[in-house]
Amino acid sequence: MTFGLLFDSTRCVGCGACTAACKEQNHLPLPIESETTAYTWTVVEKRNGAFVRRLCMHCLDPTCVSVCPVGALKKTAEGPVVYDAKRCIGCRYCIMACPFGVPKYQWDRALPVVGKCILCADRVVEGKATACATACPTGATLFGDRESLVREARRRLETEPQRYVDHVYGLDEAGGTSVLLLAGLPFDQLGLRTDLPRHPMPLLTWQVLSRIPNFVVLAGAFLFGVYWITKRREAVAEDERRLS
Amino acid sequence: MKSGLFRRLPRPGFWQVVFVILGLVFLWVTAVRFTQGLGAATNLSDRFPWGLWIGFDVLCGVGLAAGAFTLTATVHIFNLERFEPIVRPTLLTGFLGYILVIVGLMFDLGQPWRIWHALIFWNTHSVMFEVAWCVMLYTTVLAIEFAPVVFERLRLEGPRRIILAVRTPLVIAGVLLSTLHQSSLGSLYLIVPNKLHALWYTPILPFLFFVSAVGGGIGMVIVESYFSRRAFGRHLEMDLLEPLARTMVVVLGVYGLLRLQSIAAAGGLALLIPPTYEGWMFLLEFGLGVLLPVAILLPARMRADERGLVVAAFLAVFGFVMNRMNVSVTGMEAAAGVRYLPSWMEVVVSLAIVALGMATFALAVKYLPIFDREPRPLPIAAPPAPDSAGPAGAARAAGAAGP
Numbered sequence: 001m002t003f004g005l006l007f008d009s010t011r012c013v014g015c016g017a018c019t020a021a022c023k024e025q026n027h028l029p030l031p032i033e034s035e036t037t038a039y040t041w042t043v044v045e046k047r048n049g050a051f052v053r054r055l056c057m058h059c060l061d062p063t064c065v066s067v068c069p070v071g072a073l074k075k076t077a078e079g080p081v082v083y084d085a086k087r088c089i090g091c092r093y094c095i096m097a098c099p100f101g102v103p104k105y106q107w108d109r110a111l112p113v114v115g116k117c118i119l120c121a122d123r124v125v126e127g128k129a130t131a132c133a134t135a136c137p138t139g140a141t142l143f144g145d146r147e148s149l150v151r152e153a154r155r156r157l158e159t160e161p162q163r164y165v166d167h168v169y170g171l172d173e174a175g176g177t178s179v180l181l182l183a184g185l186p187f188d189q190l191g192l193r194t195d196l197p198r199h200p201m202p203l204l205t206w207q208v209l210s211r212i213p214n215f216v217v218l219a220g221a222f223l224f225g226v227y228w229i230t231k232r233r234e235a236v237a238e239d240e241r242r243l244s
Numbered sequence: 245m246k247s248g249l250f251r252r253l254p255r256p257g258f259w260q261v262v263f264v265i266l267g268l269v270f271l272w273v274t275a276v277r278f279t280q281g282l283g284a285a286t287n288l289s290d291r292f293p294w295g296l297w298i299g300f301d302v303l304c305g306v307g308l309a310a311g312a313f314t315l316t317a318t319v320h321i322f323n324l325e326r327f328e329p330i331v332r333p334t335l336l337t338g339f340l341g342y343i344l345v346i347v348g349l350m351f352d353l354g355q356p357w358r359i360w361h362a363l364i365f366w367n368t369h370s371v372m373f374e375v376a377w378c379v380m381l382y383t384t385v386l387a388i389e390f391a392p393v394v395f396e397r398l399r400l401e402g403p404r405r406i407i408l409a410v411r412t413p414l415v416i417a418g419v420l421l422s423t424l425h426q427s428s429l430g431s432l433y434l435i436v437p438n439k440l441h442a443l444w445y446t447p448i449l450p451f452l453f454f455v456s457a458v459g460g461g462i463g464m465v466i467v468e469s470y471f472s473r474r475a476f477g478r479h480l481e482m483d484l485l486e487p488l489a490r491t492m493v494v495v496l497g498v499y500g501l502l503r504l505q506s507i508a509a510a511g512g513l514a515l516l517i518p519p520t521y522e523g524w525m526f527l528l529e530f531g532l533g534v535l536l537p538v539a540i541l542l543p544a545r546m547r548a549d550e551r552g553l554v555v556a557a558f559l560a561v562f563g564f565v566m567n568r569m570n571v572s573v574t575g576m577e578a579a580a581g582v583r584y585l586p587s588w589m590e591v592v593v594s595l596a597i598v599a600l601g602m603a604t605f606a607l608a609v610k611y612l613p614i615f616d617r618e619p620r621p622l623p624i625a626a627p628p629a630p631d632s633a634g635p636a637g638a639a640r641a642a643g644a645a646g647p
Contacts, residue, residue, distance in 0.1 A: 069372035070365040090354020095293040104290045107283030112354045204434045230323035
């Protein structure tokens with residue numbers, strides 16, 4: 001079973017309990033910043049009168065996992081996208097590539113690592129909800145397995161269509177995410193990208209990478225062939241010179 | 245004025261002082277970078293995680309080394325042996341380019357001492373993984389390809405012969421690795437279709453990076469030959485530079501058409517009208533760096549004129565550098581929501597790395613047989629005679645090194 005979160009912007013009152021619980025759970029230093037950083041993995045932002053949480057979307061086929069040269073980022077079977085700081089070399093390709101702008105870097109450290117929400121992977125493995133979902137007083141952040149969260153989101157859209165924009169954000173953005181969002185405002189007004197492809201981003205680079213073995217064999221054979229022909233031509237020319 | 249500036253290069257004086265000061269500031273910046281972190285030394289941020297060190301040091305460093313595989317393929321695979329005299333300076337450039345890329349990476353990586361992690365922790369789905377392996381393998385190949393020059397100077401016949409015996413597979417490996425590496429730097433940006441501006445994002449980015457690297461690499465060979473003549477009186481003859489320039493025109497022409505095609509597919513003129521910041525930067529890159537050098541070199545008269553040749557080659561290199569900077573910086577700014585300008589410390593590191601490369605190149609030209617077999621003095625100011633026996637003789641001598 002793969003788990004995730006359903007965040008309902010219309011139920012969020014912006015109290016910030018999720019941020020505080022996240023800090024405590026993940027032993028992150030204070031203060032609580034106004035936007036996500038390597039030390040603040042989730043925040044609640046107020047945009048156009050509505051509250052919206054910022055956190056890792058935990059893509060089903062994550063960009064960060066595909067771009068990391070050393071496999072420091074991984075998608076676990078339970079859903080969280082986790083990070084192994086000991087492997088990371090600090091190339092920051094994950095920060096550059098993430099379609100949701102999630103991974104952040106410790107710019108102020110001599111031995112920096114990446115910081116991002118890891119969906120409380122340790123708790124999730126034990127069958128517990130994430131710290132933020134547990135702390136949420138209004139039920140705006142709901143933890144559960146992704147399939148039932150999708151069903152719940154659809155049920156809300158059906159029963160209260162006037163309350164919501166008719167879209168479950170994360171259902172198929174960038175191929176789908178484990179974190180889903182509902183809102184009363186168009187999602188771009190909440191600062192979320194609405195121009196993302198519906199397919200997983202890693203397809204874009206895999207289309208090229210998967211062709212490399214074949215390319216190496218064909219181009220290698222071609223180059224050897226050219227060498228063989230031009231050498232032979234030279235040898236023939238040499239012979240003809242000698243004969244004449 | 246120009247010639248006065250460059251003739252002073254080898255003598256102690258102004259440039260040596262600049263070099264020493266740059267070196268001292270570079271040491272200070274290095275200390276800041278590694279004790280205070282990237283935030284203190286650079287203008288990078290979570291919104292703009294890749295800056296000058298990736299855009300210039302890595303993307304341009306690798307690209308301008310492309311002359312090496314182009315020329316080794318021309319001479320050793322297509323067997324156009326009259327170009328043999330060009331192989332050595334381009335191999336040297338390629339090798340130095342890659343060493344400097346690695347130095348640049350040491351500054352840019354958050355934890356550079358873990359650079360070897362790519363050897364044991366594999367992720368074949370990552371373009372960066374491909375890039376890392378190409379850097380490692382091609383640097384090794386370049387070192388082996390260049391080694392005979394050093395062995396020749398040290399009169400070590402045995403090792404030199406061993407390398408020459410495996411030269412063909414070595415050259416082919418080098419060409420394959422370079423092709424992969426140049427294109428993979430473009431592939432890095434395939435995964436950000438929503439971040440990279442439409443003037444630069446295209447699904448054929450890997451191919452464009454490869455073609456433009458060949459053009460820029462050839463331009464670099466011509467530019468270097470010019471500087472070497474100014475500084476040491478060692479250079480390539482016009483009868484070699486002219487066909488090189490012609491090849492460059494063809495490559496730039498093909499590249500220009502491909503660029504226009506992909507821009508037409510992405511939105512065409514609508515991307516340039518009304519003029520935007522990105523639009524102007526593109527026009528600067530494409531007009532000065534692609535159209536102008538092609539226009540200059542089309543008349544045969546201009547190709548026969550050394551000044552026209554060098555100016556055009558210089559513009560091609562400029563256009564190449566602009567392209568890489570536009571892809572990595574200009575094209576990424578709008579989506580990031582911030583303007584990025586490198587900090588003075590980032591600039592110092594990049595300048596110092598370039599200076600280090602130039603100094604090493606100068607030393608190598610001085611002490612190793614780079615520009616011709618027998619180090620022989622050439623008149624500094626005398627115009628090169630296209631029909632002199634020099635290059636032909638050198639080519640023949642070089643040809644004798646083959647099997």
